[in-house]
Amino acid sequence: MLPAASARPWTLPRFILVGLLNTFTGLGVIYACKWALSAPDVAANLAGYAAGLSVSYVLNARWTFSFSGRLHASLGRFAITLAIGYLANLAVVSVTLHWGGMNAYLGQATGIVPYTLVMYLGLKHFVFVDERAPPSIPSATDARQIEQGLR
Numbered sequence: 001m002l003p004a005a006s007a008r009p010w011t012l013p014r015f016i017l018v019g020l021l022n023t024f025t026g027l028g029v030i031y032a033c034k035w036a037l038s039a040p041d042v043a044a045n046l047a048g049y050a051a052g053l054s055v056s057y058v059l060n061a062r063w064t065f066s067f068s069g070r071l072h073a074s075l076g077r078f079a080i081t082l083a084i085g086y087l088a089n090l091a092v093v094s095v096t097l098h099w100g101g102m103n104a105y106l107g108q109a110t111g112i113v114p115y116t117l118v119m120y121l122g123l124k125h126f127v128f129v130d131e132r133a134p135p136s137i138p139s140a141t142d143a144r145q146i147e148q149g150l151r
Contacts (some may be wrong), residue, residue, distance in 0.1 A: 014064040015120050018056055027054025053082070060123055067128035074127050081122030089116035 030048030033039040039047070061067040067074065080146055089111035096107040 011064055011124060012120065015060065015123070019057045019116070020066055022052040022056040022061065025055045029137075032116065054134035061128050063126040065124060069128075069130055077127040080118060081127050084122065085115045088118045 019071040026048040027053040028048075030044045033044035033047050034041070037044075057075075058071065061071055061074065092114050093107055096102040096110045097104060100107070103108070
């Protein structure tokens with residue numbers, strides 16, 4: 001069995017690599033749809049985001065966090081985390097642009113930070129948590145058994 005997500009080393013660098021691959025996949029699909037299919041911008045964008053999010057979902061589950069559960073079981077939690085990440089992004093961008101008077105390009109870039117933090121923490125602690133994994137905090141019974149074993 002694969003190690004639990006919290007015990008697996010290198011999850012953050014893997015998460016970042018998956019994010020880069022997700023970005024390039026999404027852009028590649030957008031550009032391919034526009035160039036090869038003459039797709040309108042909204043349709044190309046939708047296809048690109050769907051491809052990028054699919055890459056993100058599968059690679060983060062299996063490679064970054066070594067999730068051993070069924071992928072479809074965590075899909076709803078992924079959608080919730082994605083929505084929260086997007087709202088955090090939107091809130092920071094809105095504050096920096098409307099109240100902070102920041103340059104629009106820099107303001108958009110500031111939204112990457114909360115989105116990335118929400119996604120990483122959400123995927124690690126909410127989405128790709130193996131329900132079959134043993135609890136991380138020992139119960140009182142476990143503590144008594146350990147104590148008796150030490151005598």
